[in-house]
Amino acid sequence: MIALSDVHKTFGSNAVLKGVNLTIESGTSMVIIGGSGTGKSVLLKSVLGLVHPDSGLITLDGKDVTKGDRDAFLARFGMLFQGGALFDSLTVWQNVAFRLLRGSLKRPKSEAREIAIEKLRRVGLKPDVADRFPAELSGGMQKRVGLARAIAAEPEIIFFDEPTTGLDPIMSGVINDLIREIVVEMGATAMTITHDMTSVRAIADHVAMLHGGVIQWTGPVKDMDQSGDPYLDQFIAGRAEGPIEAVR
């Protein structure tokens, strides 16, 4: 279980997180929604230790994430970055098997390549993609490779940062379905940030809306449309009129 308690983060004079409280149960899929610049990525990166909160506590299974063996902590996570964040200088299979080629999870090269090709197949890519470089792939293929890399070491927890941004509706649907299938299949805990409502309905068990530096609303995805929260209603409907200022 991941728990965030009164997490604050300020950049210069801009207070992004103003006391976030959120719990993500093990084996569930939590989707965090919110407008651009509301701190969704900061929240996600705070859990991983890529951003250090000014105050507050983040725990994983009751243990403070800032304490203990960092490598062991990170080995439990996989992450799909918004732009894929694939390493340009490595081939696709080397990207996917990055974790399996070095460090505590190191395997023989041939075994790591086999696993990489299997994961590529799992996300719908043919084995002939394995020896290409990321720059030779389309945006959708890069996202799939990023997804394959995120699941290569079979992590317990997977983070998805804007998984469908920049993709056409069909490819977005494919990625959403893949994420849902993989999370269910692996029994992983998932935390996704997005402002794509189609993704929310496809991926989420629970939804949390981040607005004004705090969690404005949280609950099961089935309750989202009847929440009665004016902020959430405006966001779901995509209206310019409402409590959320359209010009920020």
Add this chain to the structure above:
Amino acid sequence: MILLSPLGALGRTSLGFLASIGRVALFALATLRHMVSPPFYGREFAVALLNIGWLSLPVVGLTAIFTGAALALQIYAGGARFNAEAVVPQIVAIGMVRELGPVLVGLMIAARVTSSIAAEIATMKVTEQIDALVTLSTNPMKYLTAPRVLAALLVVPCLVGVGDIIGIFGGYAVATGSLGFNAAAYIKNTVDFLEPLDIISSLVKGCVFGGIAALMGCYYGMNSGRGAQGVGRATKGSVEAAAVLILAANFLLTGIFFSL
């Protein structure tokens, strides 16, 4: 208040400058620590050796040969004013080995390698590849910085040695081809005149300049701002800092070697 405003600005600038020196020093110490502690990334080190060393040979060779050739012409013309044309081999040798070889190689490495490292790492930062490394349990300092700096420390002295030889050959070619020097006498005068300390100082300078060049590329890359502008600023800043630091280090090292 009007009088205090410029003083305040001066103070802020001074503090900012000192803080940046501190940050670079801490970055250098962290790099050293990562260079000597496992895990070691052999593939990254080999790629850095290739990029910094082998692929820099053409630009280093061309720079050295033209500099050596021009130096021979200048010394011949200058020496003729007081009937000292015969010193061309000695002055070309000492000029190339003690000063021009290491400095020019250092500056060419700053232009070619520092800019490349800074742009590559800054782009990795902008596209979240550095964050991806962290999430894949890989320390970016250990994976990106340590192999590049170590490779530069080892390979730039070799480049300087090659540059020295090619520069002396440039002077030899001009002196024997168009200034009427005897080939065998030119080589003998060059070899006889150079002392071991000249060569040692050249290689030590190469090592220091290589370290500075790679370190500045990594430092500015790792600390770049967002977007294309951030990458551009990081690249420009890294080359400026590397070039200035190489020239300053050259002055200090020359002073030290003169005092030996």
